[in-house]
Structure formats: C-alpha cells, structure tokens
Amino acid sequence: MKVNDVFVGLFFLAVGVFVTAYAWTLEPPRHLAYGPGFVPSLIGIGLMLVGGAIGLIGLRTVHADRLVSWPDWSASPRGPLRFLTVPAAIAAYITLVDGMGFLLTSTIIFVAMLVIAGVRPLRGLAVGLLSSIVLTAVFASVLHVPLPWGPLQSVSGWLIW
C-alpha cells in the first residue's frame, strides 16, 4: 500500500510530536543535568523536522500522484486473502495458543493457510498435522521451549522425551 508522500511526512511528524511530548514528561533526576527524556526529545524533534520536510516536498506532487495506491491485487486472484492471512494467523495464534495448546493451534493455522493458498483440505490437514508434530517435537523436546499443550496435556509425553 503506497500513500502520497504528504501522508508519509505526516506520519513521521505525528510520531515526532508524540515522542517529544512524552519525553518532556520525563523528569531528570536531581543530580543529573541530562535526564531520561533528553535523547528521546532530540529524536522526536528530528522526526518532526524530517517528517515535515518529506511532507512539504510531497505537497509538490500531491495533485499529480494518487493519495493512496493499493497493491496490484490482480497479480494473483488469492493474493489479497493470502495477504490478510499472515496478520490474521499471528492474531489467531496469540488468541488460541494458551487455551488450545501449540499442536492444535499450529495445525489449524497450517490448514487455514494451505486451503486459502489453494491446497485441498484433506491434503492441507495431513501436511498441517505432520508439520505441527515435527515442530512440536523439535521445539519442545530438542530445544526445551515451553510450548503450551492445552487439552492435549495428557498426551504430551508422546512428543516430549
């Protein structure tokens, strides 16, 4: 997603204003001349200046360029859906993994992404389940990463050794 440079400049300007305003709320300790807000305020001022400059230069082309250009969705018919799948899969993982455990959550994410990419559901399920079992074995058993098991806690011994 490409936006006009005016918006790019405004984004950095807004971040700069926020950083500077926050930095000014940080009181330096009594014995220090330069407190915790000093460097952030310099960064914030820099962001405001750079954002302002990008925005001002963008004003020259604001009438010639489109305000927002979306990606070429036609490159692949399933492209937009696959694009949204990535953040959705991350959000789903965060929401589900503690309750359902890694193995089930990972399988669901694999199957969803594979089916959206055009793989047949049964094949997707087989690939998803196998991949999740391998990942669980590698990360939980070999690397000792504390992956949650959810309702499958009772069978965790099968994959942890």
Added chain:
Amino acid sequence: MVILEDVLGRLLDLNLMLVIAGSAVYGLVLGAIPGLTALMASALLVPIIIFMDPIPAVAAIITASAMAIFAGDIPGALMRMPGTPASAAYTDDAYGLTRSGHAALALGAGLFASATGGLASAAVLALAAPLLADIALSFSSVEYFWLAALGLSCATFVAGPSLLRGLASLLLGLAFATVGMDPVSGTPRFTFGSTNLLGGLGLIPVLIGMFAVSELLRGALADPQAEKAPARIGPIVRGIGPAMWRHRTGLLRGSGIGTLVGALPGAGSDIAAWISYAVARRASRLGRRDDQDGAVERIMSASAANNASLGGAYIPATVFGIPGDAITAIVISVMFLKGINPGPTLFLNDPGAIYTIFAIFFIANILMIPLGILCIRAFGAILRLPAAYVSPMILMFCILGAFSVDNTLFAVGIIGVIGVLGYVMEANRIPIAPAILGLILGPLIEQTFMTTMLKSHGDLMIFFERPIGGTLGVITILAWVAAVALHLLPARRPAGEPALR
C-alpha cells in the same frame, strides 16, 4: 604456539564439526529460499544454539550466515528473485546470463567469488583484529559514541537514493530503541505500564517482523507460478579458473570493499554488495561493458563483497564489542549469553576462543564450494516446491523464533505489528535497514553520550578533546556535510526532482 595448539584442540572436536556441517546445510537451504535472509537464518538459530557450548554456538551462526549469503544468489540467478537482500545488487546480471543459457557461469561466478571474498576477509580478520584490539583498549565512551554515530551515518547515506527517507527510518529505529528502561537512571520510558516493555521491544522479534513477516506479506501478493526455473544448469566448475583469473582485479576489489564496509559498524553485506557493484559498474573497464564479461565482472565484485563483509563485520564485533551488522549483533548477544564477552579484553583473557572463531571462518568458506555445488544441483527440486507449502512453515518458524527468545506471546505480537510496519515502509520507499541499525546502535549511542556528559559535567567539548575520538568526530561530521552537499548538488539529480527527497 600454545595458542595454536589450543585452537587445533578446539577445532578437532567431532561435535563442532557436526555443528559446522549441519549449519552449512541449514544456511544453504534457508538462503536459497526467497524471503529468508542470512539474518533470518541466524535469528532462527538462536533458540537452537542457546543450548550449545559457546564455540559451536558461534560457529553455527558464522557458517550458516556465510552459506546463506551465497545461497541467496541461486534463486536470484534462476528466478530473478534474490534469496537474500545481499544478492539483490547483481540479480539482473545473473538472471540475464541464465536467460542467455549461461546459468552455470552466473552461479559458478557467484559461488567462487563468495568463497574468495570470505577467505580474504578471514585473513584480514585474523591478521588485523589483534592489532586493532590494542588500539581499542585505549577507547573511552567518547570513541565508542563516535564509532556508533559513524556507523549509523554510513548506513543511512547508502541505504537508498533519498537521504530524508533514510533519516526518517533511522530516527524511527532510534525511537524504538528508547522503549524500556533508560540506560543511566533506569526510568521506564514509553512502557505505558506494561512490564513486557520494560526490557525494550526486543531485537529479534523486531528483526523477524521487519524482514521475514514483511517479506511474507509481499510474497502473498505475487503469483507463485509466474516464474519457472530452467530445467538444466550445466557444469559449474568447468571454465571457472580462467574466469576468476580474468576478473581477479574485480575479485580483489570486491573483497577489499566488502571487508572495509563490513568493518564499519552499521553497514552490512547488502550495502557492501551495492557499493562494490556500483564501483565495478562505474570504475572498472570490464564492469562497464554490457556483455557477458561485464556481467561476470559485476557479479564477482559484488558477490565477493557481500561474503567478505561478514568477516569484516567481526572486526568491530570481536575487537570493540560493536556489531558491524545485524548478524554480528545476534552473535554478540549469543557470546554474552555464553560468557564470552566480546571486546578488547577477549584477546587477553581467552585468545584461544577468538582464534578458533577466526579459524571457523576459513573452514566455512572452504566448505562452501563443495556444498554450494551440491546446493545448486538440489535447488531444481526446491524450486519446484510450491510456495503454498513454504509460507505457512516460514510463518510458524517466525512465531516460534520470536516466542523462544523470552517465552512470551508479547514478542509474537511484535512480529505482527512490526511486520506490517516494515511492509508499509518498504512500499513507501522507506528503507528498513537504517531503522534496524538505529534499534541496535541506539542504546550504545545513548549510553555513551550520557556517560560522557556525566563525566564532563555537561561540557560538549569533551567529544573533541581526545585524539582518536576527536578524529572520529570530525570524520562523522564531514560525512554528514558531504552527504547533504551531494544531495543538494543540482548535477546529481534528474531535472524537476527536488534536492532533498
């Protein structure tokens, strides 16, 4: 002599050899998959190597990153899709050779130039690093401040055609670096009451988000069936000797540029490749040509540079404890975790360990040739693996890679948010490398600046009073003045284009 025996004793360890062989194969496979970078390969190794002994842990990253940087050439040459950003500079030349039926020449040139560049930088590393360590022992917070500032400056200036956009990215990365506790007083900043943010945003989740997740988002829009790999590659080794001799100047120049650029804190292998490519294109008689010879000259120069930069990056990493690029930032983190404290004292306290690390560079770059040829041969099969199956696996690796650092779901959320941010930034021509380097070097800059100001009771002249520090300061300021002047010169820009973009 005692050190040599110590090094040989450490190297002749079956466990170490197995780690080197395993990470070589791993690096080749990951580097050859478009979207997975050498940096990503290193980041994903962290949850595995965290359980290893110190030397095998560092060896795994050195080997995997060297292999991945080369392997990025393979999809670049065959599909016009650079496997890593470091291969992007010469992808068009390599792909052009492939289309004219010279895929073996394109890949052979990349492979042998990568190994040459890697070996050259390893030699420089082994010979020059101890000398630099002696100098580094006299460094104070002033010198470290200017060194970090110079690294950030170089990265910003060569990150892209627009100084303003590079600066915007750099400042954003520096702003991210201020999240968490202030390095001097310990005051929480930008944490909004969240304990997850007290330790900062976390380098590895941000790296995974910026590079891998944003790449997955870009890849989701492309049609995976659009480009097909050629059926047969042909003999790789035949004719490479004469070609290397013919392009020896380009190879040496690339190796030199790569080592130097890599040694600058903040400039990585992709920047080294771009600079070497630009020099070959403009300053070399062979490189200016638009025929096959010209393409090979440019490929060899840039490919030697991107692998040489890896060795170069270890000079500031081992000597000063300052990361030359994001990969060495991970290595430094691992070294600290494993009780090897990088910095000048390492050469005094544990010289055997540091020379073993240098020796691993030589082994990895020699191993690259046979394994690289096997990888090129096997890549025909990998290319036929549908993207539909690869993307979910990469995403799960990203999630697990981020989770493994602190075992928190917060880090998983960071890769999502930062991934979208990285995608939007690149779509709007904001380079992401300066942001990453701002995040890496920001804490060092702030800490050294604040420490120096405390020592001098607020007198800024202390930054110019010491000979080395003052010189570095003047160089940094001159670099900024030159960069702004070059961007303002009317001859450097096409008609109608603004001076500072």
